[in-house]
Amino acid sequence: MSLERPDTVDDGAVEQTPDELEALLGDLVVDRDDHLNAPGFVIRPDTVQETLRTLKEQAGYDHLSVVSAQEYENRYESIYHLKKYDDPTQEVSIVVPADKDDPVSESAEPVFRTADWHEREAYDLIGIEYDDHPDLRRILLPETWQGHPLSMDYDKDRPQIATLPEHANPLEDHHKDAESDTMFLNIGPHHPATHGVLHLKTVLDGEQVVDVEPDIGYLHRSEEQMAQSGTYRHQIMPYPDRWDYISAGLLNEWAYARAAEDLADIEVPEYAQVIRTMGAEMCRIAAHMLALATFALDINGDFTATFMYAINDRERVQNLLEDLTGQRLMFNYFRLGGVVWDLPEPREEFFSDTRDFLDQLPESIEEYHNLITSNEVFQMRTIDTGILPPDVAKNYGATGPVARGSGVDYDLRRDDPYGYYDELDWDVVTEDGCDNFSRLLVRMREVEESAKIIEQCVDLLEDWPEDERNIQANVPRTLRPDDDTEIYRAVEGAKGELGIYIRADGTDKPARFKIRSPCFSNLQTLPEMANGEYIPDVIAALGSLDVVLGEVDR
Amino acid sequence: MSSDQPFITDDSQVVTETRDARMTGQGDRFNSRLREAFGSSPFILTKFDKFLNWCRGSSMFMLQFGIACCSIEMMHTYAVKHDLDRFGSGVPRASPRQADVMIVPGTIVSKFAPRMKRVYDQMPEPKFVVGMGSCTISGGPFQEGYNVIKGAEEVIPIDIHVPGCPPRPEALVYGVVKLQERVANGEASPVTVKPYELEEFSDLERDELVDKLADQIDDDELVMRYNFADSP
Numbered sequence: 001m002s003l004e005r006p007d008t009v010d011d012g013a014v015e016q017t018p019d020e021l022e023a024l025l026g027d028l029v030v031d032r033d034d035h036l037n038a039p040g041f042v043i044r045p046d047t048v049q050e051t052l053r054t055l056k057e058q059a060g061y062d063h064l065s066v067v068s069a070q071e072y073e074n075r076y077e078s079i080y081h082l083k084k085y086d087d088p089t090q091e092v093s094i095v096v097p098a099d100k101d102d103p104v105s106e107s108a109e110p111v112f113r114t115a116d117w118h119e120r121e122a123y124d125l126i127g128i129e130y131d132d133h134p135d136l137r138r139i140l141l142p143e144t145w146q147g148h149p150l151s152m153d154y155d156k157d158r159p160q161i162a163t164l165p166e167h168a169n170p171l172e173d174h175h176k177d178a179e180s181d182t183m184f185l186n187i188g189p190h191h192p193a194t195h196g197v198l199h200l201k202t203v204l205d206g207e208q209v210v211d212v213e214p215d216i217g218y219l220h221r222s223e224e225q226m227a228q229s230g231t232y233r234h235q236i237m238p239y240p241d242r243w244d245y246i247s248a249g250l251l252n253e254w255a256y257a258r259a260a261e262d263l264a265d266i267e268v269p270e271y272a273q274v275i276r277t278m279g280a281e282m283c284r285i286a287a288h289m290l291a292l293a294t295f296a297l298d299i300n301g302d303f304t305a306t307f308m309y310a311i312n313d314r315e316r317v318q319n320l321l322e323d324l325t326g327q328r329l330m331f332n333y334f335r336l337g338g339v340v341w342d343l344p345e346p347r348e349e350f351f352s353d354t355r356d357f358l359d360q361l362p363e364s365i366e367e368y369h370n371l372i373t374s375n376e377v378f379q380m381r382t383i384d385t386g387i388l389p390p391d392v393a394k395n396y397g398a399t400g401p402v403a404r405g406s407g408v409d410y411d412l413r414r415d416d417p418y419g420y421y422d423e424l425d426w427d428v429v430t431e432d433g434c435d436n437f438s439r440l441l442v443r444m445r446e447v448e449e450s451a452k453i454i455e456q457c458v459d460l461l462e463d464w465p466e467d468e469r470n471i472q473a474n475v476p477r478t479l480r481p482d483d484d485t486e487i488y489r490a491v492e493g494a495k496g497e498l499g500i501y502i503r504a505d506g507t508d509k510p511a512r513f514k515i516r517s518p519c520f521s522n523l524q525t526l527p528e529m530a531n532g533e534y535i536p537d538v539i540a541a542l543g544s545l546d547v548v549l550g551e552v553d554r
Numbered sequence: 555m556s557s558d559q560p561f562i563t564d565d566s567q568v569v570t571e572t573r574d575a576r577m578t579g580q581g582d583r584f585n586s587r588l589r590e591a592f593g594s595s596p597f598i599l600t601k602f603d604k605f606l607n608w609c610r611g612s613s614m615f616m617l618q619f620g621i622a623c624c625s626i627e628m629m630h631t632y633a634v635k636h637d638l639d640r641f642g643s644g645v646p647r648a649s650p651r652q653a654d655v656m657i658v659p660g661t662i663v664s665k666f667a668p669r670m671k672r673v674y675d676q677m678p679e680p681k682f683v684v685g686m687g688s689c690t691i692s693g694g695p696f697q698e699g700y701n702v703i704k705g706a707e708e709v710i711p712i713d714i715h716v717p718g719c720p721p722r723p724e725a726l727v728y729g730v731v732k733l734q735e736r737v738a739n740g741e742a743s744p745v746t747v748k749p750y751e752l753e754e755f756s757d758l759e760r761d762e763l764v765d766k767l768a769d770q771i772d773d774d775e776l777v778m779r780y781n782f783a784d785s786p
Contacts, residue, residue, distance in 0.1 A: 142664060145664075247626065307633070314630075
């Protein structure tokens with residue numbers, strides 16, 4: 001069956017027990033702080049690099065998912081969540097406490113490139129400083145912001161000043177002579193090709209890009225704070241819809257549902273799992289259709305045929321989702337322990353609508369192949385541009401279609417199964433071109449796989465006995481997970497690994513709610529892909545990353 | 555009221571020799587409804603302002619401007635199913651200098667507000683703004699956020715609010731058509747109160763915060779000051 005692990009997994013990912021890891025790390029470990037999902041080791045703040053390098057090189061933990069930072073009554077804490085690309089069920093957390101009065105901790109950036117942005121974010125929102133960090137400054141908030149909003153003593157009502165500066169050329173120092181002909185070019189934050197409010201500080205040498213730096217934070221909507229001030233049971237679920245808002249709502253909701261259900265030990269009925277799986281895959285199709293539409297827009301430059309074709313297919317799948325959930329974009333359909341309501345009545349009509357959609361899908365995918373992937377101009381613009389080698393992708397923590405377009409065989413639906421995925425027959429799509437074209441191709445082929453999954457779910461749901469249609473588990477009215485339980489759980493969102501870290505403090509609200517968004521890590525790879533290329537290739541590379549700024553900035 | 559016709563045409567029953575003469579030997583294409591409306595002569599009399607308002611209302615150039623979730627629905631509004639172009643208002647322009655309507659589709663946060671104001675300022679007069687969605691109206695679900703501006707109206711004046719989270723494309727179409735009606739009737743809103751303006755840093759009142767930032771910010775740099783405690 002397709003869900004069998006590929007051969008590489010058996011070779012690469014030897015599983016170590018927590019005790020073996022502790023022995024490997026030896027004196028570096030100060031204490032144990034196990035999380036629900038993984039063993040946790042407390043280390044001293046000056047041994048971060050050594051610890052992570054040991055784990056990366058000797059134990060194979062090559063994927064730094066996220067750095068969660070938080071403040072306690074008596075200390076600051078950064079947690080490095082490590083996984084293996086070959087087997088993401090093997091996890092380990094490295095907990096780094098920092099001094100309350102002078103929170104300084106060693107940077108992990110020399111070991112994992114992806115830690116650069118994650119640590120800047122921790123500095124920005126919590127206030128932990130990272131020694132040796134190459135560029136420690138605010139990332140999401142304006143640089144003149146006062147205070148760190150997720151720290152304990154932050155005063156929300158204090159006045160703030162945001163500047164509107166002329167951006168200076170970051171390469172000017174390198175070209176001191178007057179003959180230098182580099183040019184500084186702002187792309188965004190209002191620009192049709194940036195897929196939202198992203199600002200690219202670009203330096204050109206002639207027509208070539210010598211430096212590009214994504215400047216984010218123009219849509220930082222305090223999502224983590226919003227989740228921390230909501231109760232587990234009902235008040236958090238509406239927010240996930242608004243992270244990756246390209247209709248990937250159910251996929252995001254699943255990320256929260258999975259973390260919270262594991263935290264509170266809730267078992268979801270099988271019937272609800274099948275509905276969840278079906279709905280999530282519909283969302284994936286809708287999200288990939290828009291990725292395709294806007295990518296064609298970036299390449300062709302206007303509201304042209306491909307955009308309209310793809311939006312047309314998106315409308316169809318959105319209609320199905322609207323029938324299912326009652327909403328068009330912000331579904332709010334999952335509940336902890338199940339879904340909010342059963343399939344729409346009459347069920348036969350819903351099933352036949354879904355089948356109609358699936359029946360015409362191969363034909364429209366054929367159309368897309370005729371329209372774009374086989375178009376020579378399109379191929380010239382995308383093949384061999386925006387190269388992202390697999391080891392670079394891994395170092396930056398890239399996941400989803402971006403990693404799979406670089407041949408990294410990593411998909412949490414198969415590697416860390418949840419929902420009903422492991423009962424169904426489908427394949428993980430990878431392409432090894434490492435370029436803009438393969439990333440698009442991965443998305444298009446994934447749409448076909450999603451269609452396969454939906455079809456199997458429809459078959460299952462059609463034959464489900466009427467008296468066993470249980471959409472909700474018994475969930476206590478108020479959820480109060482035990483004090484100081486911590487969990488990190490991820491699902492495969494439309495853009496990649498979407499993870500949630502929650503620390504409970506015994507109340508009905510999370511004490512810390514950290515979102516690991518795939519786009520945040522994926523966007524970090526843009527300079528790697530764009531430096532040395534031409535300006536239109538930067539636009540193509542950005543389009544092929546398929547970033548959603550709501551998720552990058554949160 | 556705004557639902558009135560933009561202008562009243564002449565009675566179409568006027569038939570004259572002149573018109574008959576014009577039509578002799580011509581094809582049907584000259585025999586249009588408009589020709590009937592014009593009656594005997596190809597002239598209409600109206601006020602210049604009224605005429606220009608009608609022109610404005612009938613060809614609105616939208617700024618291609620995406621911020622957040624609402625912009626997805628905005629894209630759907632332009633695309634196949636809803637097709638805002640049917641109403642003479644679906645020409646998305648990538649440059650603010652070519653646009654006269656800005657749809658603000660999403661949450662405005664502190665870092666973005668001055669940039670949005672700059673884009674708005676770059677649009678030529680007369681310009682109109684449609685506020686799309688709850689965030690643009692009030693901050694919406696993120697109103698309690700530490701970084702969120704409580705509505706675009708804190709920064710730029712807004713003519714029409716379209717509520718929803720996000721509003722369906724139909725709702726946006728309705729909002730835009732309502733705006734067109736108002737524009738055609740010369741009823742666009744006056745500029746509303748703008749508590750936050752872009753100011754030069756040196757023009758700010760010298761308080762503790764300004765003193766603290768004085769060595770970081772240039773005196774003639776434009777800044778926006780947010781007083782979160784006083785905003786609604």
